[in-house]
Amino acid sequence: xxxxxxxxxxxxxxxxxxxxxxxxxxxxxxxxxxxxxxxxxxxxxxxxxxxxxxxxxxxxxxxxxxxxxxxxxxxxxxxxxxxxxxxxxxxxxxxxxxxxxxxxxxxxxxxxxxxxxxxxxxxxxxxxxxxxxxxxxxxxxx
Amino acid sequence: xxxxxxxxxxxxxxxxxxxxxxxxxxxxxxxxxxxxxxxxxxxxxxxxxxxxxxxxxxxxxxxxxxxxxxxxxxxxxxxxxxxxxxxxxxxxxxxxxxxxxxxxxxxxxxxxxxxxxxxxxxxxxxxxxxxxxxxxxxxxxx
Amino acid sequence: xxxxxxxxxxxxxxxxxxxxxxxxxxxxxxxxxxxxxxxxxxxxxxxxxxxxxxxxxxxxxxxxxxxxxxxxxxxxxxxxxxxxxxxxxxxxxxxxxxxxxxxxxxxxxxxxxxxxxxxxxxxxxxxxxxxxxxxxxxxxxx
Numbered sequence: 288x289x290x291x292x293x294x295x296x297x298x299x300x301x302x303x304x305x306x307x308x309x310x311x312x313x314x315x316x317x318x319x320x321x322x323x324x325x326x327x328x329x330x331x332x333x334x335x336x337x338x339x340x341x342x343x344x345x346x347x348x349x350x351x352x353x354x355x356x357x358x359x360x361x362x363x364x365x366x367x368x369x370x371x372x373x374x375x376x377x378x379x380x381x382x383x384x385x386x387x388x389x390x391x392x393x394x395x396x397x398x399x400x401x402x403x404x405x406x407x408x409x410x411x412x413x414x415x416x417x418x419x420x421x422x423x424x425x426x427x428x429x
Numbered sequence: 430x431x432x433x434x435x436x437x438x439x440x441x442x443x444x445x446x447x448x449x450x451x452x453x454x455x456x457x458x459x460x461x462x463x464x465x466x467x468x469x470x471x472x473x474x475x476x477x478x479x480x481x482x483x484x485x486x487x488x489x490x491x492x493x494x495x496x497x498x499x500x501x502x503x504x505x506x507x508x509x510x511x512x513x514x515x516x517x518x519x520x521x522x523x524x525x526x527x528x529x530x531x532x533x534x535x536x537x538x539x540x541x542x543x544x545x546x547x548x549x550x551x552x553x554x555x556x557x558x559x560x561x562x563x564x565x566x567x568x569x570x571x
Numbered sequence: 572x573x574x575x576x577x578x579x580x581x582x583x584x585x586x587x588x589x590x591x592x593x594x595x596x597x598x599x600x601x602x603x604x605x606x607x608x609x610x611x612x613x614x615x616x617x618x619x620x621x622x623x624x625x626x627x628x629x630x631x632x633x634x635x636x637x638x639x640x641x642x643x644x645x646x647x648x649x650x651x652x653x654x655x656x657x658x659x660x661x662x663x664x665x666x667x668x669x670x671x672x673x674x675x676x677x678x679x680x681x682x683x684x685x686x687x688x689x690x691x692x693x694x695x696x697x698x699x700x701x702x703x704x705x706x707x708x709x710x711x712x713x
Contacts, residue, residue: 315563317559333501337501340553341556344532344552345556425558427555427559427568429501
């Protein structure tokens, strides 16, 4: 009888942790990864507008995680002398993550010294976009 | 003993509802949200073709939920005088949801009286795209 | 008592299979579906670069499933005489799946004899993109 009761308790604990795991993948928390892969300042500004508006509409960075991943021809958005340089730095100050693809930088022989000093880096933009989706982030390509 | 049996019953009911929840997130039902964010009538027609073909191929609206979200420069697709106005109205009659982003409308000073009267509205297009993905809808950006 | 024990065993087995099902949808395995829907050789090469880099960075085809779905104006990428024909054939040899949308081919009166002989086909590109996401694949539109 005691064995049975212990078994039941273990089972209930198991089901509880399973519920927690399911909760994590169903992603109640707002999380958005935005892709920038065009060499087009209009798209860069649209992505920055999307990030800012989503953050404001959802009540600030405590309520939503936002990341912009720039790769391929979109890498120019994150250069030091890009027309969007100030907006990129300002967005990072509000808690938006903005990352550049090191694969792209290697292929285009771009150095970190060419880049906006406030950004972060990922080894491969496409893999970052995949991992974020696997972690339950929504994907939006402006 | 009776306690144990009641516990088991509760547990079985708990597991059943958990299974139902998992089933909901694994989204067996066909659900597609299409994004329109380009000011390009070719893209508007492509999105409308995608919606119509997916609905027909899957056996009609009883088998699939389809929504088109227009925001940013894509908002023009849903104006009253857009070249796609008739196609938009026809798509809505077949059960396709077509929604405009009120954030974009505010930024561009567009009134509802400028818009196709058959469409619906969401406060923020990007947040709608996120919520749909969290609900298990597939995302396609034509 | 024996009934109870059998019930518990059945329950444990049930929970185990449920855990397996949840594991499958949380998609630990790397799986990426890339969409090509632009009539733009730069986008075609970007998609092929993305596929190749993701495969190499993740340690080869044993570690990642990659599929490129071409539809709409993107169908031209997969024609026999496309500028990317050799790259498409080479990618397929490395284990990347590349599929053309038969709906698009019908609408544009394209025959299979016009197409790169190494590719595969799906009835509808958009439905393929939906199914892959439902199966846990990440979606990337270069």
